[in-house]
Amino acid sequence: MGVYLSKLTDSLLAIQFEYSGEIVTAIKLIQGRRWHPAEKLWTIPYKYIAISQLIEALQNFELHVDSELKAECPQLKDLKTTGVPQWNRESKQKLKEALQIRGYSIKTIKTYSSHVERYIMFINELEFN
Structure with a gap:
């Protein structure tokens, strides 16, 4: 079908x-x-x-x-495309852990997380025309 x-x-x-x-x-x-x-x-x-x-x-x-x-x-x-990045609790936790390992402060981690979240939202709204 x-x-x-x-x-x-x-x-x-x-x-x-x-x-x-x-x-x-x-x-x-x-x-x-x-x-x-x-x-x-x-x-x-x-x-x-x-x-x-x-x-x-x-x-x-x-x-x-x-x-x-x-x-x-x-x-x-190419229909084997994996799709757009998703920003969920798991993704946010992975970023937080990676930044903590590198010694970033809590405020920096919050700021970076916010920027990544806004960027992914922007990517998800892209149009092709």
Whole structure:
């Protein structure tokens, strides 16, 4: 069963497939996804984070990408992309431990953590247009 991905507008990607509850459940995990009943397709934002989530959610399905979109979006050229960095409790703890080992002060660790968190949020919001 294939999932077809194409560019709908400059800010939206279209996802079409033959109905499967598994695929619908996977797509519902993507931030900003939306169902369009009249066109019978799903849309996701044309953003780095949404594409990463799509690749991760649909890794068990065959993903067919429109050739124009594949040429335009470097993330889709090689679907083995690991995705965007996530900033969670585990990542924050690893950074904190690494900085403590190097002897950084608590205030410096907080500052660095804050900068890394803002940078990752920026990366997650990148658009490809």
